[in-house]
Amino acid sequence: MPGMTFGAASIALAALQAVPASAFWRMGCPGRLTLERIDPLFAPGSVSGHVHTVSGGSGFGFDTDYEQLRSSACSSCPIKQDMSAYWTPKLYYMSDAEGSSFEDVPQSGEGGGNTGGMTVYYLQRGEDLSNITAFPEGFRMFAGDPGQRSKTDKYEAPGEAVSFVCLDYAAGSSRHLSIPNKRCPQGLRAQVFFPACWDGVNVDSPDHKSHMSYPIGNYDNGPCPSSHPVRLISIFYEVIYSVDGFDNRWWDENQHPFVFAQGDRTGFGFHGDFINGWDVDVLQKATDECTANSGSVEDCPLFDLYTGDECQACRLPPSVDEPITGKLDSLPGCNPPTNGPDYAPQQPCNTPAISTPEQQFTDMTDKGWEYVGCGKDGGPRTFQGGVYFDGQMTVAKCMDYCAKEGYSYAGLEYASQCYCDVDYQVADRAPVDGIYGRCAMNCGGDSSEVCGGPNALSIYRACDEGACSNNMFLVNGTGSNNRPRALQSRSEMILPDRSFA
Numbered sequence: 001m002p003g004m005t006f007g008a009a010s011i012a013l014a015a016l017q018a019v020p021a022s023a024f025w026r027m028g029c030p031g032r033l034t035l036e037r038i039d040p041l042f043a044p045g046s047v048s049g050h051v052h053t054v055s056g057g058s059g060f061g062f063d064t065d066y067e068q069l070r071s072s073a074c075s076s077c078p079i080k081q082d083m084s085a086y087w088t089p090k091l092y093y094m095s096d097a098e099g100s101s102f103e104d105v106p107q108s109g110e111g112g113g114n115t116g117g118m119t120v121y122y123l124q125r126g127e128d129l130s131n132i133t134a135f136p137e138g139f140r141m142f143a144g145d146p147g148q149r150s151k152t153d154k155y156e157a158p159g160e161a162v163s164f165v166c167l168d169y170a171a172g173s174s175r176h177l178s179i180p181n182k183r184c185p186q187g188l189r190a191q192v193f194f195p196a197c198w199d200g201v202n203v204d205s206p207d208h209k210s211h212m213s214y215p216i217g218n219y220d221n222g223p224c225p226s227s228h229p230v231r232l233i234s235i236f237y238e239v240i241y242s243v244d245g246f247d248n249r250w251w252d253e254n255q256h257p258f259v260f261a262q263g264d265r266t267g268f269g270f271h272g273d274f275i276n277g278w279d280v281d282v283l284q285k286a287t288d289e290c291t292a293n294s295g296s297v298e299d300c301p302l303f304d305l306y307t308g309d310e311c312q313a314c315r316l317p318p319s320v321d322e323p324i325t326g327k328l329d330s331l332p333g334c335n336p337p338t339n340g341p342d343y344a345p346q347q348p349c350n351t352p353a354i355s356t357p358e359q360q361f362t363d364m365t366d367k368g369w370e371y372v373g374c375g376k377d378g379g380p381r382t383f384q385g386g387v388y389f390d391g392q393m394t395v396a397k398c399m400d401y402c403a404k405e406g407y408s409y410a411g412l413e414y415a416s417q418c419y420c421d422v423d424y425q426v427a428d429r430a431p432v433d434g435i436y437g438r439c440a441m442n443c444g445g446d447s448s449e450v451c452g453g454p455n456a457l458s459i460y461r462a463c464d465e466g467a468c469s470n471n472m473f474l475v476n477g478t479g480s481n482n483r484p485r486a487l488q489s490r491s492e493m494i495l496p497d498r499s500f501a
Helices: 066-070 243-249 280-289 308-313 395-404
Strands: 024-029 034-036 052-056 085-089 091-094 102-104 118-123 140-144 162-166 174-176 188-193 234-241 258-260 271-275 369-376 387-389 409-413 417-421 446-450 456-462
Touching: 052 118, 085 118, 085 234, 091 243, 140 188, 308 369, 387 395, 395 409, 395 417, 395 456
Parallel strands: none
Antiparallel strands: 024 118, 034 052, 052 085, 085 271, 091 102, 091 258, 118 234, 140 271, 162 174, 162 188, 188 234, 369 456, 387 417, 409 417, 409 456
């Protein structure tokens, strides 16, 4: 597979055709909401064909609409007024040309209890910068084509709107239209630019594309066609993969060893999905007033921001019972690796059912303890009573210790630590309904149990026998909160205060 590379002038435009000609803000989403075969655009209410990495609001799920996103308790992205959902396919390493085994490639920032996220750019571009419209309520769109395996002579995705940057801070980074056949010392950045011209009527379409168009003659700027006359704010995704961790595992020096989740060895099939979850009035006001060219979200006074730790705590548990990380015999779903140039449609496949979301607690109700949730810790400690460390810690050991010492709260942290108290000593550290938290470390004495995480407490509370109830975490589309969603038209939706005359 040749690596489609741009000339020196284009290389210098690696991120966004050089320094943006107009205002923009760059929203770094430090955490990942979920990693799963989930896609409420193309597989609503069911398991999707391939694995996606998702950032955004916790109201996301197998069925997702605007109201659910707006009701999110948190977001893995920092702007509190934005509960939108952003997702792209996951990248994997392939052990040999035959695809004998696969491993997930970490996203930048992953490790030490953190998940890797993405960056979303919001750009004010177009012929008339005073007439750019925010995404309306219920708005959804898609960019790219998962089955594409060859270069197209198009501006729109999957043409030049999909690209890759091989990050090399010493020798200089290079931009490509496909995954390059070269090592990338600081990682591989996959990126997709979405269409920004709207028909002004439909907030979605059956293919999630037809209601949108790229500008005339370019993918990231220029006039809108008469069929799609309304200029929306532009968005652009970047996802950095730590491919440098596989530098000594290339099995062919002339061909990279990576494949996207849908079986795409080329990168031409990279794509992005978006469901709007903004407070529309805030987004419109930011589009009109936040015109700095620094790219910093802090330069827009309209935005309230989550901390990085709060973004990392915003996660959804897996709801599909299948392995998707570690060493795999095949890519999840029916996605044999394909090199192109022929188009590769999604293969028919038997998929597992959506199950109850994986819970992060051990049921201790028969011992008089109920799970409250994943809370926060720090200095001073959330629980300041008894303390017990044990490299072979289990949930039962911590409960037994706290009960013996006369405490009614028990919290497990860092796989081996147990803290007790009669109440929270720092009130705002208590678990919050709808926030899954960073409790993801296996207990030192039982790898099937969860014992907190970095500055995260798995919290249990003493309860009366017969009245104990564990706090279950729910994900949209996995149970009684399923509900169908119909396409909306302009007459059914609420638009920002903007004239289309």
